[in-house]
Amino acid sequence: MIPAPFTYKRASSVDEAVDLAARSGEDAKFLAGGHSLLPLMKLRLAVPEVLIDIGRIGELSYVRDDGGQILVGALTSHDELARSSVLASELPLLAHAASQVGDPQVRHRGTIGGSLVHADPAADLPAVVLALDATLVARGPSGTREIAAGDFFQSLFETVLQPGELLTEIRIPKPPNRGWAFQKFTKRAIDWAIVGVAVQGGNVALVNMGQTPVRASGVEQALAGGAGPRDAAAHAAEQTSPPADINADSGYREHLARVLVGRALEEAATRA
Amino acid sequence: MKVIVTVNGSQIEAEVPDRTLLVHFLRDVANLTATNVGCDTTSCGACTVLLDGKSVKSCTVLAAQADGHEVTTVEGLADGSGAMHPVQRAFQAEHGLQCGFCTPGMVMATVSLLAENPAPTEEEVRSALEGNLCRCTGYHNIVRAVLAAAPAASERRSS
Numbered sequence: 001m002i003p004a005p006f007t008y009k010r011a012s013s014v015d016e017a018v019d020l021a022a023r024s025g026e027d028a029k030f031l032a033g034g035h036s037l038l039p040l041m042k043l044r045l046a047v048p049e050v051l052i053d054i055g056r057i058g059e060l061s062y063v064r065d066d067g068g069q070i071l072v073g074a075l076t077s078h079d080e081l082a083r084s085s086v087l088a089s090e091l092p093l094l095a096h097a098a099s100q101v102g103d104p105q106v107r108h109r110g111t112i113g114g115s116l117v118h119a120d121p122a123a124d125l126p127a128v129v130l131a132l133d134a135t136l137v138a139r140g141p142s143g144t145r146e147i148a149a150g151d152f153f154q155s156l157f158e159t160v161l162q163p164g165e166l167l168t169e170i171r172i173p174k175p176p177n178r179g180w181a182f183q184k185f186t187k188r189a190i191d192w193a194i195v196g197v198a199v200q201g202g203n204v205a206l207v208n209m210g211q212t213p214v215r216a217s218g219v220e221q222a223l224a225g226g227a228g229p230r231d232a233a234a235h236a237a238e239q240t241s242p243p244a245d246i247n248a249d250s251g252y253r254e255h256l257a258r259v260l261v262g263r264a265l266e267e268a269a270t271r272a
Numbered sequence: 273m274k275v276i277v278t279v280n281g282s283q284i285e286a287e288v289p290d291r292t293l294l295v296h297f298l299r300d301v302a303n304l305t306a307t308n309v310g311c312d313t314t315s316c317g318a319c320t321v322l323l324d325g326k327s328v329k330s331c332t333v334l335a336a337q338a339d340g341h342e343v344t345t346v347e348g349l350a351d352g353s354g355a356m357h358p359v360q361r362a363f364q365a366e367h368g369l370q371c372g373f374c375t376p377g378m379v380m381a382t383v384s385l386l387a388e389n390p391a392p393t394e395e396e397v398r399s400a401l402e403g404n405l406c407r408c409t410g411y412h413n414i415v416r417a418v419l420a421a422a423p424a425a426s427e428r429r430s431s
Contacts, residue, residue, distance in 0.1 A: 001312050008273060008290035008336045031337075038332050039314055051290075055337055079326075103403025104384065105317060108326040109333065189402040190315065 003041035010053045014139055014168055017054045021164040022141045024050040030166055031055065032075055033109035035102070036118035060113070060168060063087055072170040074113025078102070078125075081112060091172060093180035093200050097128045100182065103190045113167045116152070119159045119212070121243075122192035124184065126153060127213035131198040131205035134172045140165035153212035177201025179272030181264035185256055187247065194247045195256040197236075199268040209240040209257055216240075219261055229269060233262030275339045279304065280348025288335055294328075295319045297335035298345060306346045306376045310405075317404030320377035320384075321345050327384030329403070346376040349383065358424035359383050359417075368417030370408035378404050382418045386425045394419060 009024070011017035021028050028050035031037060040046040054060070060075035063084045070090055072081070081087060081098035088095050101107055101115070101124050115125045116136065129136070134149040141164055152159050161167065177200070184196030184207060196207030197216075202223045204216040218235030237254035244250045275292075276285045279302050286301045298304050298321065307330060310318030314332040321330045322344040330343075349357035359382050362368065369375040378401065385392060385400040392400065397418045398411075406414060 002293055002296070003291045005289070005291055008334070010336075031334075034334065034337065035314065035332055038334070042312070053334075053337060102314075103317070104381065104400055105320055105327045105329045105403045106314065108323075108384075109328050189399075 001042040003038065004044060004047045006041075006048055007050045008053065009050060010056065012056060014057060014059065014166065017052055017057065017166055018139055018141060018164065020052045021166070024052065026163045028052055028163070030117075032111045032114040033077065034114075035106055035110040036114055036120065054166070065090060066171075068174060070172045070174065072112060072172065074116075074167045074169060075111050076113075078107035078110050078112070078115075079104070082107065090174055091132065093132065093182060093198060094125075094128055094172070096180075097124050097182045097198060100124060100184065106190075112170060116170070117159055117161060117167050119153050119155075119157050120192070121153075121156065121210060121212050122208040124182070124193065124196060124198075124207060127196060127205040127207040128182070128198045129170060129172070130213045130215060131200045131203045132172045132175065133203065134170050136167055137169040137171065138165045139168050144168075146171075150215070156211045175200050175203075177272060179268035179270075181267035181271070183260045183264045183267070185260060191247075195242070195253050195260055197257070197260045197264045199261075199264045201268075201272070204236075204261060204265075206236070206240065206257060206261075209237070209242045209253060211241070214240055216257070216261060219265075223265070229265035230262050233258050233265060236261040273336060273339075275335050277302075277335065277338045277340075278342045280344055290334075290336060292335040293331055294321070294323075294333040294335050294338050294343070295330035297338070298330060298343070301335075304345050304347050308373055308376060310373065310377075315403075315405065316374070316377070317381060318374050318377040320380040320404065322380055322384060325384070325387060327381050327403075344380070344383075346379050349379070357383070358427075359386070359421040362417040362421035362424065363414075366413050366417035366420050368410070368414045370406070370410040374404060374406045374408075378406070378414055382421065383425070385418070386422055390425070391422055392418070 029048040060073040062073040078098040184193035218238035222232035236257040242253035308318040310316035319330045
C-alpha cells in the first residue's frame with residue numbers, strides 16, 4: 001500500500017510551517033513522525049493534497065522544567081519522553097505511559113504532539129495529558145492560543161484545532177499529589193488499549209471509554225469524598241459511552257474500566 | 273522530488289514521487305531487497321531498518337523524511353571483509369530463524385536494542401522485540417540469539 005498522491009513540503013521552523021499551511025489550502029496536513037497519519041493515508045482514510053513535514057523543526061523537541069510546570073515540545077518522540085530525566089523525577093506518569101506506546105520502532109518516530117492532535121480515544125497519551133490537567137499551546141495564522149486538555153478533544157479523531165493551526169507545546173503543572181499509575185489492557189503488546197487508565201493524585205482519566213479520552217468524574221468525586229480505591233473504582237464506568245468492536249463489547253469495557261481503575265488507584269496509593 | 277539518502281554508507285540520489293515509502297526506496301531504487309514488506313501496517317516489523325541508528329519501520333516512513341539522513345539495512349551490517357555482524361552470527365549459531373522472512377527486521381531491531389541497552393535481560397529482550405512478529409513463532413531461539421549476541425556486539429562497538 002502506498003498513499004494517494006500528495007505534494008510534499010518541508011518546514012524548518014514553526015513560522016514557516018504555519019505560513020506554508022496558510023498558503024496550502026484546507027486539504028493540507030502537518031506531518032510529524034507520521035505514525036498516525038501515514039497508516040491512515042495508506043488506507044485512504046486520509047487523503048491530504050499537501051503534506052507539510054514539520055519533523056525537522058528542532059525547536060519543537062524538548063522537555064524543560066519551568067519551575068511550577070513542565071514544558072514539552074510537541075515534536076518530542078515517545079522514546080525521548082520515556083528517557084527524559086526531567087519527566088522521570090517530575091512527571092513519571094508521562095514518562096511511563098510513553099514507554100508503553102506501541103513498540104520501540106513506533107516510539108522512535110511517533111511524537112506526543114502527533115498523538116494528541118490525532119485524537120484517537122484508544123491512544124494512551126491523550127488520557128495522560130487529560131489526567132495531568134495539561135494546557136496545549138497552538139500556533140496559527142492569527143497567533144498563539146492556549147487550550148485546556150479538557151477542552152481540546154471534541155470527538156473521534158477531532159480536536160478544537162482549526163485547519164492551519166499547529167500544536168507546539170504541552171504545559172503540565174507539577175502535580176501536587178505525586179501518586180500516579182498507568183494501566184492498560186491489550187491483547188497483544190503492540191495493540192491499542194481495549195481500556196486504559198491514567199491516574200495522577202485524585203485525577204483519573206480513561207482510554208477508549210468514549211469518543212474522546214474522558215475523566216472518570218464519578219471516581220474522582222468518590223475519592224474526594226474519602227472513598228478507598230476499590231469503592232471509588234466501582235464508579236469507573238459512570239457517564240462513559242464505551243465502544244463495542246471486534247475486541248470487546250461495551251459491557252466488557254465497563255467491567256475492565258472498574259477493574260483497571262481499582263488496580264491503578266491501589267498502585268498510585270503506594271507512590272503518593 | 274529529489275531525495276538523497278545515505279544507505280549503508282553510500283549516497284543514493286534519486287528523483288522519486290513524493291509519496292514514495294522508504295521501504296520501496298530501499299528495495300526498488302537502492303536495489304537492497306533484504307528489507308521485507310510484511311504487514312505494511314506498522315505492525316510486523318519485517319521492514320525494520322535503522323534511521324540515524326534507531327530502529328524504524330520503513331513502511332511507515334516517507335523516503336522524503338529520510339532525505340539527508342543515514343539508513344542502515346541488514347545488507348550494511350557485515351564489515352568490509354564480508355564478516356557477518358555479531359548479531360547475524362548469533363542468529364545463525366542459535367538458530368534464531370525458521371522461514372527467515374522476519375529475520376532482517378529482527379536483526380535490525382536487535383542491533384538498535386543493543387546500541388541502547390548493551391546488556392539486556394531476557395525480559396528486556398522480549399519487550400524490545402514487541403514490534404517484530406515471527407509467524408513461525410520461533411521466538412525462543414530469537415531471544416536466545418539476542419542474548420548471545422549482546423557481549424559480542426558490545427565488544428565490536430568499543431573496538
